[in-house]
Amino acid sequence: MSLQLVWNNEQEDFVISDDLISLLERILQQAGTVEGVTEGEVDLTFVDDDQIHELNKEYRGIDRPTDVLSFAMNEETDEELQIIYELDDEDELGNVPDVLGDIIISVPRAKLQSEEYGHSLERELGFLFVHGFLHLLGYDHQDEASEAVMMGKQEAVLAEVGLTR
Structure with a gap:
């Protein structure tokens, strides 16, 4: 398996192109590397905005739209149930994707x-995407030092793919 992107479009304001x-x-791939x-x-x-506003309110208690939300699958709390995969004789655990x-x-x-x-818009979407990806890996920006780390990583990845300011 490799690092894979699965995407879905639930808005009508902008056409999501194959190039994007x-x-x-x-x-x-660059951020993963x-x-x-x-x-x-x-x-x-x-x-x-309406959809992200609803999600932001429900999951973060913030009653306004935001630009990006990330929900990491590898974060565990005491209240979460452990997922146990039952496999048939023909299945292998390696076929189950590790959803980040x-x-x-x-x-x-x-x-x-x-x-x-x-x-x-492509640069902004790219920025928000790498920002969200870093959150999935556990990065945060609660203080100036951690924000500087995230910003540096984001800008480096975007520069590698040609999305400079």
Whole structure:
């Protein structure tokens, strides 16, 4: 298995092109290489502001839309049930993908931010995607030092795929 992107489009504001998906796949491979992640699945969903607002309120208790949400599958709490896979004689555990988690991006919010920052929508979507990926791996930006680490990693990955400011 390798590092794989599975995506879904649940918004109608922007056409998700094959070129954009190819770019996001390159970003995923580059970020995975930098972080030493060579296997797993990342699920990406494009939504509108209403959908991400609802998710932000439900899961984070924040009653407003945001640009990106990440839900890591490898984080465990005491309240979570352990997943046990039952395999047939013909199945192998290696066929079960290691899902790293879900990244949800609001395309209208990304479009607005790209205009505010003066760069392309593709760059903003790429930035939000690598930002979400780093959250899946456990990175956070609760203080200046951790924010600087994340920002440096994000910018390095984007530069490698040609998405500079």
